Amino acid sequence: MKDKENTKRKLVLAVGKIIKEEGFTNLKISRIAKIAEVDRKLIYRYFGSLDYLVEAYILENDYWMVFRDQMKEMLLNKEFAGSEDMIIEILQNQFKFFSSQKDMQRLILWELSVKSPLMRSIHNTRESMGQEFLELADPHFADGKVNFRAIAALLVGGIYYTILHTLNNGGxxxxxxxxxxxxxxxxxKAIGQIVGWAYKEA
Structure with a gap:
C-alpha cells in the first residue's frame, strides 16, 4: 500500500512539473512516466487514464479546491462577522493565489483554448464549490436590488483576465x-471596495 501511494504521489508531482515547465501540451503518458521514473502501466492501474491523473493534480492545486476546507473551518470558527468580510477574503485570496501559481494560470488558459470533457468537469466542480460561498451572500441580496452573483462573476473573471493579460503582455x-x-x-483594495459598495447598495 505504501509503494502504491508513493507511486501515485510521484505521478501527480510529475504532472505538476510538466505543467509548470512545459505546459499542458506536453502531458503525455510516456513523458509523465519518465519524469516519475515509474512504469507507464501504473498510470492506468492507479488512475485509469491520463485525464484522471491530471484531474487528481488539479483537484489538489486549484484555488477553490485548496481553500474549500479552510474556508469551511473559518465559517465554523466564526472568524468573520458577516458574509461581506468572508467574500472579500475569498476573492482577495484568489487574486494572491492565482497571481503566484503558474500552473494554475496555464490551467485557465488551457480551459479557455480547448474543448475538453476533463476541463468541463473541473469547471463544474469549481463552480459547485463557488456556489457554496455565494450562498452565504444570498440572504443579504434577497430583495433583488443588487445582483451580487453577477458582480462576483465579473470580479472572478476580472481577476483571471488581469493576471493572464499581464503575464503575457507585461505587468x-x-x-x-x-x-x-x-x-x-x-x-x-479595489476588490474590497467593490464588494463593500454592493453590500451598502443592497
Missing amino acids: NFAGIDLNTESGKENIL
Missing part, C-alpha cells in the same frame, strides 16, 4: 503595475 494593466507590491495592493 501594466490600466496603468497599474502588477509586478509591484503597490500595484497588487491597489487591486486587493
Whole structure:
C-alpha cells in the first residue's frame, strides 16, 4: 500500500512539473512516466487514464479546491462577522493565489483554448464549490436590488483576465503595475471596495 501511494504521489508531482515547465501540451503518458521514473502501466492501474491523473493534480492545486476546507473551518470558527468580510477574503485570496501559481494560470488558459470533457468537469466542480460561498451572500441580496452573483462573476473573471493579460503582455494593466507590491495592493483594495459598495447598495 505504501509503494502504491508513493507511486501515485510521484505521478501527480510529475504532472505538476510538466505543467509548470512545459505546459499542458506536453502531458503525455510516456513523458509523465519518465519524469516519475515509474512504469507507464501504473498510470492506468492507479488512475485509469491520463485525464484522471491530471484531474487528481488539479483537484489538489486549484484555488477553490485548496481553500474549500479552510474556508469551511473559518465559517465554523466564526472568524468573520458577516458574509461581506468572508467574500472579500475569498476573492482577495484568489487574486494572491492565482497571481503566484503558474500552473494554475496555464490551467485557465488551457480551459479557455480547448474543448475538453476533463476541463468541463473541473469547471463544474469549481463552480459547485463557488456556489457554496455565494450562498452565504444570498440572504443579504434577497430583495433583488443588487445582483451580487453577477458582480462576483465579473470580479472572478476580472481577476483571471488581469493576471493572464499581464503575464503575457507585461505587468501594466490600466496603468497599474502588477509586478509591484503597490500595484497588487491597489487591486486587493479595489476588490474590497467593490464588494463593500454592493453590500451598502443592497
